[in-house]
Amino acid sequence: MTFRRTRCPHCKAKLDPGQRIHQECIAPWADAQQAKKERAEAKAARMAARVERAETRRRKEAIKTLAVLKAEAQQAFNAYIRARDADKPCICCGLPLSAGDVGGSYDCGHYRSVGSAQHLRYDERNAHGQRKQCNRWGAGRAVDYRLGLIARIGLAAVEALEADNRVHHWTHDELREIRDTYRQKLKQLTKGTP
Ligand SMILES: [Zn+2]
Numbered sequence: 001m002t003f004r005r006t007r008c009p010h011c012k013a014k015l016d017p018g019q020r021i022h023q024e025c026i027a028p029w030a031d032a033q034q035a036k037k038e039r040a041e042a043k044a045a046r047m048a049a050r051v052e053r054a055e056t057r058r059r060k061e062a063i064k065t066l067a068v069l070k071a072e073a074q075q076a077f078n079a080y081i082r083a084r085d086a087d088k089p090c091i092c093c094g095l096p097l098s099a100g101d102v103g104g105s106y107d108c109g110h111y112r113s114v115g116s117a118q119h120l121r122y123d124e125r126n127a128h129g130q131r132k133q134c135n136r137w138g139a140g141r142a143v144d145y146r147l148g149l150i151a152r153i154g155l156a157a158v159e160a161l162e163a164d165n166r167v168h169h170w171t172h173d174e175l176r177e178i179r180d181t182y183r184q185k186l187k188q189l190t191k192g193t194p
Pocket residue numbers: 008009010011012013021022025
């Protein structure tokens with residue numbers, strides 16, 4: 001049994017017996033086939049490029065040092081804390097967070113500093129929205145920060161932070177998880193707000 005084409009592959013109209021394509025349809029049909037082939041090739045190239053980019057990303061991620069991952073996790077964590085506290089006053093002085101800074105930006109200020117308490121650098125109880133000026137005062141603002149912190153999280157939690165002197169060595173994967181978690185949390189927090 002042989003296949004007999006009854007309709008033109010290009011214009012879909014009926015063919016005469018024995019005819020395979022209309023004479024006038026040959027050129028546009030060939031063009032259409034060529035265009036289809038080029039689209040398929042372009043798509044394959046895009047897919048290959050995407051795979052390569054993912055592979056490059058994976059390789060770059062795999063060779064990141066602890067210092068880089070710590071910084072990335074801190075950036076994500078701090079951004080989340082700033083968004084979380086956007087509507088609150090400064091933790092230490094009670095002024096609006098945007099007060100006194102050109103552009104109204106403010107910091108994520110740590111109660112126990114990142115440098116001296118590495119294990120608390122990503123602890124949500126230990127970090128709050130703080131005016132840049134106050135954050136720059138550093139230890140000079142510690143007493144006021146403590147009072148603001150007690151008002152916000154309670155004395156027991158503040159004392160727990162103060163008593164927490166464990167030594168923690170962050171691992172690469174812990175830091176990746178913290179970074180990704182806080183990026184996600186920030187996204188959820190700002191979702192729906194213009
Ligand atoms: Zn035709």
